[in-house]
Amino acid sequence: MMTEVEHGETLLIVRHGRPIAEVSPVTDQQPSWKRPALRLATKGAGLASAIIEERDCEALP
Template sequence: MKTVTFTEFRRHASTLLTEVEQGQTVIIVRHSKPIAELIPYSDKAERLPAWKQPGIKLTLPGAELSAAILAERESGP
């Protein structure tokens, strides 16, 4: 991981982006505080975030709950 100031990034952006293409991570800081992280592109970035992915459907073997409730209603007390 490499850390550079914002000014250094502006001056050497092309070189730094080449390093990122080669797999290195670059942290950009301004006034000693990190403001950005450049990481190599990954196909993982194309996947949906976890909160947007479809949920897991849980099913249990046996009769459906609605069918069981209707059967119990019809049988009476």
């Protein structure tokens, strides 16, 4: 059984005719949430600065 997994096959484990688990080969890839992502950058004031400025303008009488 494990030989098939070593060669890239995924095995389905069943109990009483119902699937309960899969055995699949381990990959060397990181999960998507651990991979580096693109950083978004914008020109001009950051969002925090814009919010603070807007609050300051609203607070003036």
